[in-house]
Amino acid sequence: ELTLNMTDITKVYSTEDMDTHALRGIDLEIYKGDFVSICGPSGCGKSTLLSLLGLLDMPTSGKYFIGGTDVSHLNLSEAAYIRNEKIGFIFQSFNLIDELSVFDNIALPLRYRRNKVSEKDIEKKVTECLQIVDMTHRAQHKPNQLSGGQQQRIAIARALVGNPALLLVDEPTGNLDSRNGDAVMEMLQQLNANGTTLCMVTHDPRYADMAGRKLHLLDGKIIDSQTL
Ligand code: ADP
Numbered sequence: 001e002l003t004l005n006m007t008d009i010t011k012v013y014s015t016e017d018m019d020t021h022a023l024r025g026i027d028l029e030i031y032k033g034d035f036v037s038i039c040g041p042s043g044c045g046k047s048t049l050l051s052l053l054g055l056l057d058m059p060t061s062g063k064y065f066i067g068g069t070d071v072s073h074l075n076l077s078e079a080a081y082i083r084n085e086k087i088g089f090i091f092q093s094f095n096l097i098d099e100l101s102v103f104d105n106i107a108l109p110l111r112y113r114r115n116k117v118s119e120k121d122i123e124k125k126v127t128e129c130l131q132i133v134d135m136t137h138r139a140q141h142k143p144n145q146l147s148g149g150q151q152q153r154i155a156i157a158r159a160l161v162g163n164p165a166l167l168l169v170d171e172p173t174g175n176l177d178s179r180n181g182d183a184v185m186e187m188l189q190q191l192n193a194n195g196t197t198l199c200m201v202t203h204d205p206r207y208a209d210m211a212g213r214k215l216h217l218l219d220g221k222i223i224d225s226q227t228l
């Protein structure tokens with residue numbers, strides 16, 4: 001069971017001449033199978049919250065538990081291990097590697113696994129994920145030979161390949177037209193319906209309202225939590 005639990009989380013970015021208080025006391029519980037959207041104006045801390053949820057960065061203070069394990073102060077390799085096993089990421093910019101084929105881009109998370117995954121199992125999983133996003137016919141293409149909508153579908157396949165319990169999504173439709181944006185959102189809803197916990201930052205109110213719970217962030221605090 002994967003429950004995420006944050007208590008009084010703060011994040012301060014310190015530079016030589018300035019401290020930026022990006023998060024100021026976040027209390028948040030996310031249960032297995034939830035679909036949570038995070039909204040709020042630019043600079044309010046949405047991406048910071050997502051990066052802490054995904055163990056891409058550590059909080060300045062506060063407690064964070066994933067499935068009962070204290071992950072408030074992991075070192076880089078412990079954080080990378082949990083990320084690889086449990087968490088998938090989808091970003092606005094697709095972050096695909098142009099030198100690698102679509103197939104090899106999707107395979108990457110499996111190839112980073114601490115416990116080696118056999119090439120046979122990689123082939124099986126990647127093929128499965130290509131089917132889910134309907135891109136089987138593009139397996140040997142390079143990312144820059146694909147349209148934006150297609151690249152985002154590849155990024156989704158890469159996020160799915162490791163069967164993540166938690167999917168963290170930052171403005172997934174930001175670089176897409178409305179038709180491709182709708183298709184991506186349909187895919188995410190389907191994944192959630194199949195049991196994947198979903199946490200999504202979005203500016204688009206239509207997409208935010210597809211979640212089961214909408215959090216409104218302002219100036220580093222959750223000022224409203226709405227059940228939809
Ligand atoms: P949002 O995603 O809502 O636009 P962010 O989480 O990106 O907000 O940023 C929250 C605040 O933290 C902003 O004031 C931003 O300038 C600051 N910030 C974000 N990342 C860094 C960083 N790496 N170093 C310094 N300040 C940062």
Ligand code: ADP
Pocket residue numbers: 144145146147148149150180
């Ligand atoms: P979508 O509706 O998915 O965004 P487009 O209408 O932009 O697709 O593209 C249609 C076809 O053109 C796609 O099959 C894609 O492979 C190809 N294509 C789009 N952009 C490029 C590009 N920059 N280089 C090569 N092929 C492209």
